[in-house]
Amino acid sequence: METGQQNLLLRGIGVSPGIIIGKTFLFAPDDIEIPVITLSSKAEINREVDRFKQALEKSRDNLRAVRKEVERKKQKEARYIIDAQLLILEDKLLVESIIRTIRDKGIDAASAVKEAIRHLSRSFDDVSDEYLKERKTELDYIGERIIRNILGTKRHDLAAIREPSIVVAHDLSPADTANLDTSVVIGFVTNTGGKTSHTAIMARALEIPSVVGLEKVTKEVQNGDVIIVDGTIGVVIIRPNAETLRSYSEKKQMYEQLKQELFQYKDLPAETPDGYHIRLLANVELVEEVAAILEHGAEGIGLYRTEFLYLNRKDLPSEEEQFGIYKKVIKTIAPYPVTIRTLDLGGDKFLSHLDLVEEMNPVLGLRAIRLCLKEVNIFKTQLRALLRASAFGELKMLFPMISGMQEIYQIKEILHELKRDLKHAGIPFNPSVQIGIMIEIPSAAAIADLLAGEVDFFSIGTNDLIQYTLAIDRVNEHVSYLYNPLHPSVIRLIKNIIESAHRNGIEVVMCGEMAGEPLYLPILLGMGIDELSMNPLCILKIKKIMRSISYRESRDFVTTVDCLKTAEEIEAFMKLEMKKRFPAAFDINGS
Numbered sequence: 001m002e003t004g005q006q007n008l009l010l011r012g013i014g015v016s017p018g019i020i021i022g023k024t025f026l027f028a029p030d031d032i033e034i035p036v037i038t039l040s041s042k043a044e045i046n047r048e049v050d051r052f053k054q055a056l057e058k059s060r061d062n063l064r065a066v067r068k069e070v071e072r073k074k075q076k077e078a079r080y081i082i083d084a085q086l087l088i089l090e091d092k093l094l095v096e097s098i099i100r101t102i103r104d105k106g107i108d109a110a111s112a113v114k115e116a117i118r119h120l121s122r123s124f125d126d127v128s129d130e131y132l133k134e135r136k137t138e139l140d141y142i143g144e145r146i147i148r149n150i151l152g153t154k155r156h157d158l159a160a161i162r163e164p165s166i167v168v169a170h171d172l173s174p175a176d177t178a179n180l181d182t183s184v185v186i187g188f189v190t191n192t193g194g195k196t197s198h199t200a201i202m203a204r205a206l207e208i209p210s211v212v213g214l215e216k217v218t219k220e221v222q223n224g225d226v227i228i229v230d231g232t233i234g235v236v237i238i239r240p241n242a243e244t245l246r247s248y249s250e251k252k253q254m255y256e257q258l259k260q261e262l263f264q265y266k267d268l269p270a271e272t273p274d275g276y277h278i279r280l281l282a283n284v285e286l287v288e289e290v291a292a293i294l295e296h297g298a299e300g301i302g303l304y305r306t307e308f309l310y311l312n313r314k315d316l317p318s319e320e321e322q323f324g325i326y327k328k329v330i331k332t333i334a335p336y337p338v339t340i341r342t343l344d345l346g347g348d349k350f351l352s353h354l355d356l357v358e359e360m361n362p363v364l365g366l367r368a369i370r371l372c373l374k375e376v377n378i379f380k381t382q383l384r385a386l387l388r389a390s391a392f393g394e395l396k397m398l399f400p401m402i403s404g405m406q407e408i409y410q411i412k413e414i415l416h417e418l419k420r421d422l423k424h425a426g427i428p429f430n431p432s433v434q435i436g437i438m439i440e441i442p443s444a445a446a447i448a449d450l451l452a453g454e455v456d457f458f459s460i461g462t463n464d465l466i467q468y469t470l471a472i473d474r475v476n477e478h479v480s481y482l483y484n485p486l487h488p489s490v491i492r493l494i495k496n497i498i499e500s501a502h503r504n505g506i507e508v509v510m511c512g513e514m515a516g517e518p519l520y521l522p523i524l525l526g527m528g529i530d531e532l533s534m535n536p537l538c539i540l541k542i543k544k545i546m547r548s549i550s551y552r553e554s555r556d557f558v559t560t561v562d563c564l565k566t567a568e569e570i571e572a573f574m575k576l577e578m579k580k581r582f583p584a585a586f587d588i589n590g591s
């Protein structure tokens with residue numbers, strides 16, 4: 001019998017799109033109840049220290065076994081996380097602080113682990129950085145694993161799921177998902193996590209709907225409850241009533257029909273009815289995602305973010321490792337082109353490797369190309385790997401966060417030196433490999449005409465361009481209402497970038513989120529964008545709309561937009577026109 005509030009709606013972060021309705025499998029309660037036991041003799045204390053050490057050893061063995069499994073399944077990202085967890089287990093400071101807690105406080109091993117982990121964890125509480133938040137999660141896992149090994153209790157096993165279920169958990173680690181049967185797990189829902197958490201990556205790779213960051217979904221759901229997961233808009237409805245079930249079943253059917261219908265567009269050209277073609281490309285973050293992009297109709301990779309190669313580990317990726325990955329990506333996508341962006345990290349994400357100063361304002365700080373030009377050896381290692389990989393297909397190199405000409409001169413000088421070395425060493429590379437820059441800082445947008453004379457292509461990064469133009473922190477929910485790609489200042493900058501590029505005979509791709517949003521498509525087409533690169537799941541949707549809007553009409557849209565004065569006016573105009581002209585296309589968005 002079901003208990004608890006019916007039709008309870010929770011909002012989180014939709015990280016893998018689609019709608020699913022099903023029964024829940026409530027997995028791994030987030031907090032194990034442990035009564036604190038006070039120890040009365042030295043012998044008892046020594047025994048507890050031994051229990052802790054044995055549990056530590058067992059935890060290492062467990063994780064090594066999981067590592068083998070994820071390696072067998074070639075889940076590289078998962079392997080990095082397991083490696084990071086193994087490193088935490090070996091951390092002397094952590095081990096010593098637990099033993100000290102047992103000895104000094106005279107409490108049992110499990111309670112001491114809990115206390116020490118809680119203490120360490122607390123230092124991460126105030127960070128907003130997503131990467132560092134993930135480290136806190138790993139620390140919590142480690143704590144839970146050791147405690148379970150001390151108490152001899154087992155964490156639930158997802159391999160035990162026999163019937164189609166939506167997994168509801170505090171969070172899921174690679175160790176949890178390594179053994180799951182992908183034919184019965186139909187959705188993931190978690191309390192914690194963000195767009196790049198392990199659960200999100202797994203859900204996208206398995207193409208199952210997922211919502212994370214729901215905070216207390218494990219408290220609200222009971223095992224076997226029926227729930228609705230809408231991974232597109234980040235909503236979960238617990239114990240839906242008959243009415244909600246009916247409307248969501250219809251929505252789900254419609255979504256699936258549209259998905260099916262969109263699939264027909266996979267092999268059709270991305271062109272307008274009056275023959276204007278632009279290339280639709282995919283944004284990719286992990287080597288594991290690469291093969292699937294062709295299934296989504298991509299004609300290449302327009303943005304390969306290399307940050308993931310550097311995260312979740314304590315060492316830096318070697319030239320050889322990077323070369324292997326880039327080569328694999330290029331060969332998988334050939335004959336289509338691959339644009340690989342050099343490292344775009346901020347100072348605080350690098351703490352484990354480098355001793356960089358703490359910054360008050362990291363987004364305006366030593367980030368991306370600035371960091372690379374300072375830590376030039378890291379940069380050179382990546383560039384050598386890229387140059388070597390350029391011999392294996394159509395590689396384009398892309399440099400992030402360019403603010404002026406000087407940075408391009410510096411990059412070119414380094415490339416020149418590396419090419420000379422490779423040539424001397426007889427190592428093959430493409431001497432005329434294309435180089436492009438991200439235009440995502442207003443200063444670069446303003447001097448686009450100068451920059452265009454120096455590079456082979458531009459890539460507009462609207463995520464940052466909007467952030468810096470409107471002075472809106474892109475991850476700050478308090479000002480998100482002001483974050484609008486249709487602000488006239490943004491439209492004008494984009495127009496200037498495209499016109500300056502074309503006057504200098506180079507092409508422009510857009511790779512920020514704006515590129516995958518149907519509402520903006522006519523404006524971008526009308527302004528003459530050459531390529532759009534987006535989340536692969538958006539490609540067919542964009543292609544479908546493109547095939548029903550003429551280039552001529554798009555130019556008219558731009559003429560009208562140019563005369564409007566506010567983002568609100570432009571948005572209202574676009575919505576009205578798009579709904580009027582293409583009602584079917586706009587159903588896709590649910591708008």
Ligand code: PEP
Nearest residue numbers: 440461462463464511512
């Ligand atoms: C952008 O800024 O638009 C972009 C594509 O880069 P990132 O989102 O990685 O900063």
Ligand code: MG
Nearest residue numbers: 440461463464
């Ligand atoms: Mg950016």
